[in-house]
Amino acid sequence: xxxxxxxxxxxxxxxxxxxxxxxxxxxxxxxxxxxxxxxxxxxxxxxxxxxxxxxxxxxxxxxxxxxxxxxxxxxxxxxxxxxxxxxxxxxxxxxxxxxxxxxxxxxxxxxxxxxxxxxxxxxxxxxxxxxxxxxxxxxxxxxxxxxxxxxxxxxxxxxxxxxxxxxxxxxxxxxxxxxxxxxxxxxxxxxxxxxxxxxxxxxxxxxxxxxxxxxxxxxxxxxxxxxxxxxxxxxxxxxxxxxxxxxxxxxxxxxxxxxxxxxxxxxxxxxxxxxxxxxxxxxxxxxxxxxxxxxxxxxxxxxxxxxxxxxxxxxxxxxxxxxxxxxxxxxxxxxxxxxxxxxxxx
Numbered sequence: 269x270x271x272x273x274x275x276x277x278x279x280x281x282x283x284x285x286x287x288x289x290x291x292x293x294x295x296x297x298x299x300x301x302x303x304x305x306x307x308x309x310x311x312x313x314x315x316x317x318x319x320x321x322x323x324x325x326x327x328x329x330x331x332x333x334x335x336x337x338x339x340x341x342x343x344x345x346x347x348x349x350x351x352x353x354x355x356x357x358x359x360x361x362x363x364x365x366x367x368x369x370x371x372x373x374x375x376x377x378x379x380x381x382x383x384x385x386x387x388x389x390x391x392x393x394x395x396x397x398x399x400x401x402x403x404x405x406x407x408x409x410x411x412x413x414x415x416x417x418x419x420x421x422x423x424x425x426x427x428x429x430x431x432x433x434x435x436x437x438x439x440x441x442x443x444x445x446x447x448x449x450x451x452x453x454x455x456x457x458x459x460x461x462x463x464x465x466x467x468x469x470x471x472x473x474x475x476x477x478x479x480x481x482x483x484x485x486x487x488x489x490x491x492x493x494x495x496x497x498x499x500x501x502x503x504x505x506x507x508x509x510x511x512x513x514x515x516x517x518x519x520x521x522x523x524x525x526x527x528x529x530x531x532x533x534x535x536x537x538x539x540x541x542x543x544x545x546x547x548x549x550x551x552x553x554x555x556x557x558x559x560x561x562x563x564x565x566x567x568x569x570x571x572x573x574x575x576x577x578x579x580x581x582x583x584x585x586x587x588x589x590x591x592x593x594x595x596x597x598x599x600x601x602x603x604x605x606x607x608x609x610x611x612x613x614x
Contacts, residue, residue: 298368298393301357308351308358309483309509310476317467318342318355322363322444326399339465341433341445343407345452346469346603347595349510352448355469356403359446368394369403372410384428391432391443398442407447408454426456433462452606460610468607471508471595477501480509481584484516490579500584506593515584515591522583523576526553532561538575550575 305315324331325338332338344352353369360367368390394400404410410425433445447463449455460466472480478501485492504512530553540546552575554561566574 298366298397300364301361301367303354303358303361305358305362307483308355309479310472311351311355311469314344314355314467314469315358317465318359319362321465322359322401326363326365339444341447341463341465343452343455343460343463343466344446344448344469345466345606346450347471347508347599348450349508349594350469350471351509352469353403353405354509356401356446356448360401360403363399363401365444366394366397366400367403368397368400369405371405372407383425387425387428387432394443399444400442401444401446404445404447406449407459408449408451426459430458430462451602452610453602466610468603470603471506471600472512474501474505477504477507477512480512481516484513485520485579488520488579489576492579492581492584496581496584499581500588503585503588504593506595508593508595511591511593511595515587518587518591519583520579522586523579526577527566527574530554530566531563532556532558533564533569534558534560534562536575541572549573553577 308315321339321342344355346352356369357367370390390402394402410422410429445463452460452466478497481497481500481504504515507515532554533551534554535549536552537547537549540548551564551569551573553566556563
């Protein structure tokens with residue numbers, strides 16, 4: 269919950285606060301994530317910049333006394349699906365900080381008129397639980413350039429944000445603001461300046477993509493060799509992390525489709541799932557011409573006897589052909605231009 273009511277406000281005020289704290293609980297995810305740097309494929313420069321900005325000041329506070337101040341606000345920007353939110357969680361894990369995450373789209377849409385109070389409370393909560401990291405996803409929907417069309421409530425939220433980020437009259441030590449956006453060029457200049465450190469999270473390079481294929485496949489039975497993963501990395505240029513996750517999900521479904529469409533199955537033996545030292549008999553889909561083929565459909569196969577085919581490289585190449593990358597060329601050009609003007613390479 270949030271802080272109690274404002275002293276003299278009486279019972280109503282604190283009841284109101286409690287209600288809002290409940291609302292805040294719905295909008296805000298408070299957690300201690302468990303994502304290590306190594307779980308994030310690639311992005312070495314971004315990780316180094318984040319270590320410098322976040323981990324060092326927490327680990328060696330004595331380095332940051334006097335004029336040498338740690339960064340207070342860090343903006344992660346880059347095309348959608350590149351793992352900005354995931355990286356933010358890794359930061360919180362490595363910094364052993366309380367992680368508050370909130371989607372600004374949520375803030376605006378659900379709590380019209382309450383939003384700026386929620387923002388205030390979010391920061392109160394973060395100060396109370398310091399060291400903490402406040403992560404705002406899609407900050408562009410909260411803080412796009414001030415235009416006439418902007419609603420009064422959105423303007424108030426933005427003002428409150430600027431006030432809180434300045435830590436006016438508050439001790440905001442130990443609270444770090446992390447934000448993510450896919451469209452940094454639409455951010456309000458005042459907000460952009462508050463995020464003194466701006467880190468570009470680009471699309472993954474080939475080695476990172478190869479690793480993503482492996483990570484997403486996990487321990488699913490497959491027939492891929494290390495060179496296959498290398499080739500997949502090379503052939504998926506322009507794919508984002510979430511695109512690759514979709515390709516892998518589709519490829520992993522191919523054996524399931526083979527089971528569904530099979531007209532014939534045959535007996536094969538393999539290690540027991542529950543006790544690998546025992547060998548038992550399974551039914552696997554096969555072609556009608558197979559000498560051991562028995563005509564049957566998957567409906568007739570007993571639940572524990574099915575042996576699904578392993579995922580093959582062919583499955584992956586097929587999925588790669590049918591799943592197209594989601595990030596356009598123009599989008600990347602915009603990010604590169606923003607980086608040259610305001611940012612830092614990730």
